[in-house]
Amino acid sequence: MSKLLMILFSLGFTTTASLLFAISSSAVAFDDAKPPMSFAKNGDVRIAYRVVGQQSGEPVVMIMGLSASHKIWHSELIEGIVNGGYRVVLLDNRDVGESTRIKKRGRIWLAWQLLKYRFGLKVKSPYSLQDMADDTIAVLEELGIEQAHVIGASMGGMIAQTVAYNFPERTQSLVSIMSTTWAPHLPPPGREQEQDISDMNESSAEQTKDLEKIGFYPGALPNQVTAILSAGDRTEYVRKIDTPTLVLHGSEDELLSVEHGIYTAEVISGAQLRIYQDMGHSLPDHVIPIMTADILNHLSRASSASVVATPLFPSKESSIIRESNNLSRVAISR
Secondary structure (H helix, E strand, O other): OHHHHHOOOOOOOOOOHHHHHHHHHHHHHHHHOOOOOEEEEEOOEEEEEEEEOOOOOOEEEEEOOOOEOHHHOOHHHHHHHHHOOOEEEEEOOOOOOOOOOOOOOOHHHHHHHHHHHHOOOOOOOOOOHHHHHHHHHHHHHHHOOOOEEEEEEOHHHHHHHHHHHHOHHHEEEEEEEOOOOOOOOOOOOOHHHHHHHHHHHOOOHHHHHHHHHHOEOHHHHHHHHHHHHHHOOOHHHHOOOOOOEEEEEEOOOOOOOHHHHHHHHHHOOOOEEEEEOOOOOOOOOOOHHHHHHHHHHHHHHHHOOOHHHOOOOOOOOEEEEEEEOOEEEEEEOO
């Protein structure tokens, strides 16, 4: 049963509070220095968001993964995009951060849904990935933004993909980070990663309080896990995406192995793929400068009429491994 739970896309960090704090402390410090959250409404759900950067800049929406608020984004990545001249919108998915909490389901309810999933039966969920994509659009509506670049990590990448294929007119470009289409042939996660998420789902009240301080919300797990499972394989929907797309993945990702990123890039026409060496299912410090440059290059190309005239990855720090008609695979040379 835990194996099914683990396939669900958390950030894959171990749930020891001290380690989580070490990983995300820079993001929390960056977050604390910013203006208070604002709110958008999607029906009865309030979605908390924060805007940083120049008002006149092109908007970029950033969506985090399972049980994680916007605080988990690496501060240097946010700063890099802002310094590139963009207006960055950081939102908290429903059930995390300052957004509306949906009625929490218990462990027995989740176990029953996982059992149904195992036997190919329909999984119930309080809300769907589509609902969370609608939340993103509600934030854009509140801000009067007609079109934005959409960046998502892990489950946030799934939400970003959903925005791109259901709201193409609102999506200027897509960046899908360490995410997947949930195609059934892709490799399952490792045992250690399974245990990490299982531990988070069983956090005590004190552990939950510590985790929430740094941006993780274990109470969101049952609702968001079933949202992912009920969506199932979205490959044919993802295949419809025709917005400029950049897929980023780590070569050492043991939760969603690199095959997930490769396959995502293969099914999206014209997608570019960037694979980072020594990156797992996280946003490590040594990758952030190059990832930031790659994202800024992608955003610029998506905004340019001469997008096909320039190479995607001109950095001397990179080397091309493979090219095809609609896929470039690049790894960091260290």
